[in-house]
Amino acid sequence: MKKITVIFLLVCTTIFAQTADEKQLRSIYDAALTDGMAYNWLDHLSNQIGGRLSGSVEAQQAVDYTKKELEKLGVDRVYLQPVMVPRWVRGLPEYANILSEDGTTTSVPICALGGSVATSALGLKANVIEVKSIKELEELGKEKIEGKIVFFNRPMNPKDIVTFTAYGGCVDQRYSGAAEAGKFGAVGVIVRSVNLRLDDYPHTGSMSYGDTPVKNRIPAAAISTNGAELLATALKLNPNTKFFFKQNCKQYDDVQSYNVIAEIKGSTYPNEIIVVGGHLDSWDLGDGSHDDGAGVVQSMDVLRLIKASGYKPKRTIRAVLFMNEENGLRGGNKYAQVAKSKNENHIFALESDAGGFSPRGFSFDCSTENFEQVESWRNLFKPYLIHLFEKGGSGADVGPLKKDNIVLAGLRPDSQRYFDHHHAANDTFEHVNKRELELGAATMTSLVYLFDKYGIVTSKKIKG
Amino acid sequence: MKKITVIFLLVCTTIFAQTADEKQLRSIYDAALTDGMAYNWLDHLSNQIGGRLSGSVEAQQAVDYTKKELEKLGVDRVYLQPVMVPRWVRGLPEYANILSEDGTTTSVPICALGGSVATSALGLKANVIEVKSIKELEELGKEKIEGKIVFFNRPMNPKDIVTFTAYGGCVDQRYSGAAEAGKFGAVGVIVRSVNLRLDDYPHTGSMSYGDTPVKNRIPAAAISTNGAELLATALKLNPNTKFFFKQNCKQYDDVQSYNVIAEIKGSTYPNEIIVVGGHLDSWDLGDGSHDDGAGVVQSMDVLRLIKASGYKPKRTIRAVLFMNEENGLRGGNKYAQVAKSKNENHIFALESDAGGFSPRGFSFDCSTENFEQVESWRNLFKPYLIHLFEKGGSGADVGPLKKDNIVLAGLRPDSQRYFDHHHAANDTFEHVNKRELELGAATMTSLVYLFDKYGIVTSKKIKG
Numbered sequence: 001m002k003k004i005t006v007i008f009l010l011v012c013t014t015i016f017a018q019t020a021d022e023k024q025l026r027s028i029y030d031a032a033l034t035d036g037m038a039y040n041w042l043d044h045l046s047n048q049i050g051g052r053l054s055g056s057v058e059a060q061q062a063v064d065y066t067k068k069e070l071e072k073l074g075v076d077r078v079y080l081q082p083v084m085v086p087r088w089v090r091g092l093p094e095y096a097n098i099l100s101e102d103g104t105t106t107s108v109p110i111c112a113l114g115g116s117v118a119t120s121a122l123g124l125k126a127n128v129i130e131v132k133s134i135k136e137l138e139e140l141g142k143e144k145i146e147g148k149i150v151f152f153n154r155p156m157n158p159k160d161i162v163t164f165t166a167y168g169g170c171v172d173q174r175y176s177g178a179a180e181a182g183k184f185g186a187v188g189v190i191v192r193s194v195n196l197r198l199d200d201y202p203h204t205g206s207m208s209y210g211d212t213p214v215k216n217r218i219p220a221a222a223i224s225t226n227g228a229e230l231l232a233t234a235l236k237l238n239p240n241t242k243f244f245f246k247q248n249c250k251q252y253d254d255v256q257s258y259n260v261i262a263e264i265k266g267s268t269y270p271n272e273i274i275v276v277g278g279h280l281d282s283w284d285l286g287d288g289s290h291d292d293g294a295g296v297v298q299s300m301d302v303l304r305l306i307k308a309s310g311y312k313p314k315r316t317i318r319a320v321l322f323m324n325e326e327n328g329l330r331g332g333n334k335y336a337q338v339a340k341s342k343n344e345n346h347i348f349a350l351e352s353d354a355g356g357f358s359p360r361g362f363s364f365d366c367s368t369e370n371f372e373q374v375e376s377w378r379n380l381f382k383p384y385l386i387h388l389f390e391k392g393g394s395g396a397d398v399g400p401l402k403k404d405n406i407v408l409a410g411l412r413p414d415s416q417r418y419f420d421h422h423h424a425a426n427d428t429f430e431h432v433n434k435r436e437l438e439l440g441a442a443t444m445t446s447l448v449y450l451f452d453k454y455g456i457v458t459s460k461k462i463k464g
Numbered sequence: 465m466k467k468i469t470v471i472f473l474l475v476c477t478t479i480f481a482q483t484a485d486e487k488q489l490r491s492i493y494d495a496a497l498t499d500g501m502a503y504n505w506l507d508h509l510s511n512q513i514g515g516r517l518s519g520s521v522e523a524q525q526a527v528d529y530t531k532k533e534l535e536k537l538g539v540d541r542v543y544l545q546p547v548m549v550p551r552w553v554r555g556l557p558e559y560a561n562i563l564s565e566d567g568t569t570t571s572v573p574i575c576a577l578g579g580s581v582a583t584s585a586l587g588l589k590a591n592v593i594e595v596k597s598i599k600e601l602e603e604l605g606k607e608k609i610e611g612k613i614v615f616f617n618r619p620m621n622p623k624d625i626v627t628f629t630a631y632g633g634c635v636d637q638r639y640s641g642a643a644e645a646g647k648f649g650a651v652g653v654i655v656r657s658v659n660l661r662l663d664d665y666p667h668t669g670s671m672s673y674g675d676t677p678v679k680n681r682i683p684a685a686a687i688s689t690n691g692a693e694l695l696a697t698a699l700k701l702n703p704n705t706k707f708f709f710k711q712n713c714k715q716y717d718d719v720q721s722y723n724v725i726a727e728i729k730g731s732t733y734p735n736e737i738i739v740v741g742g743h744l745d746s747w748d749l750g751d752g753s754h755d756d757g758a759g760v761v762q763s764m765d766v767l768r769l770i771k772a773s774g775y776k777p778k779r780t781i782r783a784v785l786f787m788n789e790e791n792g793l794r795g796g797n798k799y800a801q802v803a804k805s806k807n808e809n810h811i812f813a814l815e816s817d818a819g820g821f822s823p824r825g826f827s828f829d830c831s832t833e834n835f836e837q838v839e840s841w842r843n844l845f846k847p848y849l850i851h852l853f854e855k856g857g858s859g860a861d862v863g864p865l866k867k868d869n870i871v872l873a874g875l876r877p878d879s880q881r882y883f884d885h886h887h888a889a890n891d892t893f894e895h896v897n898k899r900e901l902e903l904g905a906a907t908m909t910s911l912v913y914l915f916d917k918y919g920i921v922t923s924k925k926i927k928g
Contacts, residue, residue, distance in 0.1 A: 033622045158497045158899070161848055196899065358822070358878045360849065384625055385824065387851040414822045414878060416899045435622070435660065435880045 361388025825852025
């Protein structure tokens with residue numbers, strides 16, 4: 001009889017908890033969809049400030065603006081965490097031409113890759129060798145490559161359902177192409193934009209010369225997908241087709257910048273910290289609305305929605321707006337380093353850096369036990385069409401927090417449109433849908449609420 | 465021992481079947497994403513033809529174009545099914561002003577509702593009474609309404625996660641507002657556009673006067689959501705604010721039009737018919753890309769993808785491009801009527817009429833048994849992030865086929881952006897993403913394949 005009573009009580013508790021959680025999620029989503037601030041904040045970040053490359057005036061404006069807005073929320077603490085960041089400047093104009101042997105010149109859209117050196121003041125003109133991979137480069141060897149511009153033209157695989165998989169399958173060309181081609185005597189590198197569409201936008205992004213000495217560094221630019229198709233066709237018609245490009249980019253000394261941090265102090269376990277974040281810097285071509293203005297304003301809205309719902313967090317919840325994700329990850333590294341030096345106990349960190357599109361779920365970097373815990377919450381998210389709970393990567397900025405007994409997670413919005421805009425001039429405000437952005441903020445807030453309420457499982461025990 | 469063998473064989477068969485189905489779905493998705501025709505067809509429908517209101521030249525061009533393209537596919541039969549359709553013409557210009565008592569005139573965007581009568585040649589000017597519902601209209605009564613323009617201003621509910629629910633909660637104002645307001649002596653009706661965003665697009669859509677005698681019909685127009693907010697504020701400041709609008713629309717006699725039908729004949733059960741369709745007509749303000757150019761080209765692509773994958777259907781598969789869904793449903797009714805008169809046995813009908821956005825799943829109008837059958841296929845769709853299998857409505861055009869022993873279904877794409885464009889001038893090609901459209905076509909083809917291969921469950925028995 002006693003056993004039955006215990007079971008009865010357990011069932012009642014579960015039902016009651018479930019109902020309370022259901023109500024809490026409903027009120028979070030309601031608040032986000034009727035009274036959200038994310039879209040207005042994004043409007044300002046995108047349209048009043050614009051592209052926010054690390055070390056730029058705009059990046060500093062974004063620090064000042066978000067700090068001020070976070071202060072208005074009346075949370076317990078808002079502060080700046082100093083971090084030195086690289087400063088790379090595009091230095092327009094940049095342009096390129098395909099030069100046929102008959103003297104015809106065809107202009108094609110390019111943009112310098114972030115971190116690239118400039119061409120000479122007169123630009124760079126050379127024959128072109130097209131390759132589909134770094135491996136192919138190695139097979140061709142110095143004889144075929146020396147003195148030429150290497151044209152990396154491997155497209156994204158359209159068969160990958162999640163476009164981030166296709167991105168992962170291509171981005172080595174952009175990141176390491178110049179360093180690798182330089183080893184074989186190439187004089188420059190042109191990389192097909194990492195974009196699934198055929199259009200006229202060149203997509204920039206970070207690249208690294210690795211340990212290539214400064215004097216051996218060769219300029220690298222992205223070409224639009226239409227431009228890449230044109231160049232490939234021109235080379236097929238005549239392998240002697242030349243390519244000309246000019247870019248004026250320059251790397252300056254590191255400058256002072258900041259992560260922007262706001263926190264609500266936990267009422268019961270203030271030393272257990274939950275982080276939610278996105279990155280405040282963006283590339284310079286567009287206004288960084290999807291990458292990652294969306295993640296920034298969603299993270300800010302998590303704090304606001306928690307306060308608005310009247311929920312008092314047991315644990316400390318921090319929104320961290322990381323600086324310099326795009327070309328250095330200095331902010332993410334600095335945050336983790338300071339956390340470690342202070343012996344802070346982070347239990348959960350959630351990043352939104354995959355665009356402001358309709359949220360579909362989360363990807364988790366955690367133990368099997370912790371993943372089971374998350375899966376037990378799956379039904380709570382069903383009314384909001386959140387269905388994707390999978391193990392996988394979290395995000396670049398929260399990654400450095402990895403240790404035992406932490407759950408790292410990334411918001412997973414619908415990915416189909418993301419690379420149409422990623423790092424290009426059309427990553428702009430009008431391509432973000434207000435409701436999709438708000439649903440993302442509500443979805444993040446809901447998961448933060450659940451981790452705050454239940455803590456993380458350690459050794460099969462939930463600390464509540 | 466014998467029993468174990470049987471179980472073993474059953475398990476093997478299931479595993480084998482699962483693997484074959486997995487492979488078939490993979491090849492369907494691969495073909496759609498690498499070699500799809502849907503986007504090119506939509507480009508032509510949207511950019512070469514444009515808005516295709518029933519009875520218009522463009523609607524006829526769409527009939528001719530899609531018939532010709534379907535003939536190129538080499539299916540067994542392509543034909544036109546005659547149907548008489550209404551012809552309502554907007555007759556530009558149409559415009560409106562808010563008239564303050566101090567003489568200030570503020571222009572606001574309006575559009576006549578489909579089926580509305582015109583104002584007089586001089587336009588209509590009157591005092592305005594704002595209501596939030598038809599019920600409120602009845603409460604106010606003739607005294608407060610007579611001689612006035614009724615302004616229906618109930619917004620969509622942003623808390624509804626699926627925007628079609630919010631649409632359902634508002635659309636009575638548009639559809640029946642004029643008939644109801646006319647009963648109380650109103651002289652005209654202005655309806656807030658059924659749009660979740662605040663913007664400057666008026667959204668048209670069908671309305672009905674019910675049994676109101678022709679001489680008592682009052683003109684009805686939609687106002688943009690920003691316009692509605694402006695008018696509501698003006699009325700709050702001064703209830704004597706007047707409204708002026710002028711529209712020149714006219715209903716003509718019915719004209720001849722067609723459903724476009726293409727079919728692949730079944731190899732084993734040719735008399736069991738599977739239908740997949742969308743509607744060829746659209747409203748006139750935009751180019752009808754999402755509503756329902758997307759559904760049209762996806763339905764066409766289903767036939768193409770089945771042929772391309774080398775699969776030989778056991779049952780007869782028809783793509784039906786319905787005419788006149790928007791303002792009459794004549795095509796859907798005609799198709800069902802002819803099917804009935806020929807005693808055709810339709811077992812499954814799938815409609816795509818909810819936009820060309822990322823597909824999330826399907827809604828099914830069918831028996832519990834049939835729904836269980838569909839649910840058994842759920843895991844096959846997981847790699848494609850198709851997660852939504854729910855009971856509910858199917859679609860307006862396949863609805864008239866309803867009977868016992870048929871499964872009706874509607875494709876359910878992500879709904880967040882749909883009503884930003886629905887029936888408005890911004891329902892245009894550039895708002896359709898190629899991959900999202902293609903994923904929808906592949907998702908539809910996959911379900912058609914499964915119903916073709918396994919048939920529908922009748923009395924707990926699958927006819928294979």
